[in-house]
Amino acid sequence: MTKAVAFTKMHGAGNDYIYVNTLLYSIPDPSEASRQWSRPHFGIGSDGLVLICRPTTADADYRMRIFNADGSEAMMCGNASRCIGKYLYEKGLTTKTSIRLETASGIKVLNLHLNTDDSRRVDSVTVDMLEPRLDVAEQYDGTRTDGTFVSMGNPHFVIFADEVPTTPVLTERGSALEHDKAFPQRCNIEFAVATAPNTFRTRVWERGSGITMACGTGACATAVAAITTGRADRSKPVEIVMDGGTLTIEWRSDNHIYMTGPAAFAFEGTVDLP
Template sequence: MSKIPFTKMHGCGNDYIYVNVSQHPIDDPIQAAIRWSDRHKGIGSDGLVLIDKSPIPEADFSMRIFNADGSEAMMCGNASRCIGKYLYERGLTDKTEIRLLTLSGVKTLLLHVENNVVKRVTVDMGGPILEDESQFIASRGLSQGTFVSMGNPHYVIFTDNVDQVGEAGRALEFHPAFPQRCNIEFAHIEADGTIRTRVWERGSGITQACGTGACATAIAAFLTGRAGRKSNIAMDGGTLSIEWCESDRSVEGRFFQKNHVYKTGPAEFVFDGEIDSI
């Protein structure tokens, strides 16, 4: 049986297994994600991320992400930050602005590099999708939250009890209001304006952080008058800075586009290893 080299990384505690499939193809990523993500019998992670060359000229690289239950996600903000660090520090690119193809479209990664080390990554998450689904959701028995799509669905509930994430998150993921299931965020505005958030991720359960969930929470806070266009989202594994850009502007030669959501945070290597192929 052949061995597959992998790298484990995390962004604010949201940990994934990364494989460069342009060099080491994986025949069955669904089963690989399920087996390798097991925290007792495998490597342990929130899922599996495949890094590859881009099949289209509009992007430099591509990613696919499979949750711990084998379901494929459209996008992951924390994983995309880790990919930026991986590509740059492993010598696969010398670019500090990388175009990454995801199932939610092409995302731009802006690397903040100091002494050849990627300290932080800002991800252009694109514009949120805010079609009014409130009537449909309410007709299925829910009315306490705000629905936001960041290429994947999120339902944000502001509450004094964010620790209900376990029991309530599990039930809401599979609620009839969400035919394709949903990511659930429980959020509370702290005295200093920080938004304390806990996440139940579709297909993975409680996670230390969720990049798209942080974006959805910041947008929901703005839409409901609880915060401005810039927020710090404090999740179990760390804090992410989110800005929903109000107008076009240029910062240090980098273009920021009106209505796009920009997420900034760290990315870290955990360890490298090899595992039996599936």
């Protein structure tokens, strides 16, 4: 008999995922579930599948696993981690406003900002994204010089342009660059345009998902690239304006990147396992 699974659809600045609480439901083949459920028109439609799990270490409160729309498992997603913070708090799974979330790229601390009029609601979340890395040999061979490589636990290549690419251009260039031989593990691609001091309009081609409305790690990578190339001032927050909304990035004195942005529920339902 096919088993029905309860899911929650959430988005962070338009970056939308299907969330399943694996403390209640087992997903035997999350890669196939992500492929089937993420399909527009034929499934729920999303950028991928996020599993909320028990941690494997006592240092974390919960664990996140994330699968792209093509079924590949990702190491980290900033937007998804913010959504998990809202999910855990508003569904009563925790009363903490500082949550330690285990991911494939380390433990991330989620600091929840509650609504001033209703403390049961989370308005936004700040995520400690840890330290950026600019030279990771196994992820980037250094042969491309038309952008800046930044690892936020997952690989990003940021290209600064004179104008924001149209969707056809983003699709063509993003797809080609994702699979470029310079990136042995494939890569997330960002195209950024400076629109004001410390403000960048950015579009994203996400590894394994294609064009997404926003990318939290991509916003962090864009800010790091802008600062390291002299396009932004590290002493001030950097605003990254994406298709689905704006994320605020800070590169603080502890060398960690802090990302602040919204998280929102879309709808809930049940779906059959593939």
